[in-house]
Amino acid sequence: MEKQPIQPFLTVANYRFIEQQLDKILQALATTKDQNVIHAVRGLVRSDVIDSFSWSDEEAKLVDPLIDIQDKAEGEAFLEQLEAYIIPFRAVEAGKLKSLFKKEKKLKLPNLENIDFRQISYLAWDDPGKLRRYMVIEENGKNKALKGTFTHPAIKGICTLCNCHSDVVRFTTTVKGEASGTFANHYNYICADSQQCNQHITDMEKVRAFFERVTK
Numbered sequence: 001m002e003k004q005p006i007q008p009f010l011t012v013a014n015y016r017f018i019e020q021q022l023d024k025i026l027q028a029l030a031t032t033k034d035q036n037v038i039h040a041v042r043g044l045v046r047s048d049v050i051d052s053f054s055w056s057d058e059e060a061k062l063v064d065p066l067i068d069i070q071d072k073a074e075g076e077a078f079l080e081q082l083e084a085y086i087i088p089f090r091a092v093e094a095g096k097l098k099s100l101f102k103k104e105k106k107l108k109l110p111n112l113e114n115i116d117f118r119q120i121s122y123l124a125w126d127d128p129g130k131l132r133r134y135m136v137i138e139e140n141g142k143n144k145a146l147k148g149t150f151t152h153p154a155i156k157g158i159c160t161l162c163n164c165h166s167d168v169v170r171f172t173t174t175v176k177g178e179a180s181g182t183f184a185n186h187y188n189y190i191c192a193d194s195q196q197c198n199q200h201i202t203d204m205e206k207v208r209a210f211f212e213r214v215t216k
């Protein structure tokens with residue numbers, strides 16, 4: 001019987017997480033000769049990546065070599081072969097975006113052709129003139145959208161979405177209040193640059209929780 005090829009099994013966030021764990025190993029190799037320390041770091045990565053996810057045997061075979069990586073070149077080759085197994089953010093079309101933000105007058109759409117859907121965990125773009133940001137995620141095959149305004153200039157802080165220390169802006173979203181005609185604001189600090197933020201998203205649950213929180 002012919003062997004079935006392995007289907008993509010890594011979300012973009014999973015891939016970023018593995019990349020981050022690889023960095024930990026490379027960092028340890030670059031900063032210490034103490035084999036016990038390096039061994040300990042490899043052990044932590046093993047428990048965070050190999051033991052915390054339920055990989056199939058074949059998937060595990062692709063991910064396992066991470067633990068034993070010896071240098072940067074080997075790390076790069078490892079990541080490159082994993083790229084083929086990324087499940088991209090499902091491409092959205094302009095018409096879909098318009099329907100997600102149908103109440104928005106003069107919606108400025110992103111240039112979808114320039115977006116690499118294999119690099120993003122959430123879709124975001126700005127209307128800089130209005131200091132407005134639009135965000136879209138995918139959940140159970142459906143898109144969820146929200147919009148908000150941000151303030152300039154960016155300050156140093158922790159991003160609610162990726163949890164990294166970076167240049168962040170205060171992002172304000174507005175929802176209907178309990179009494180009719182009233183509104184309530186949610187304030188969160190998020191990365192000023194959403195493309196950079198996407199590179200640091202290693203846990204989609206935090207992004208989903210954010211959507212859940214600010215749209216209630």
Ligand SMILES: [Zn+2]
Binds near residue numbers: 161
């Ligand atoms: Zn961020």
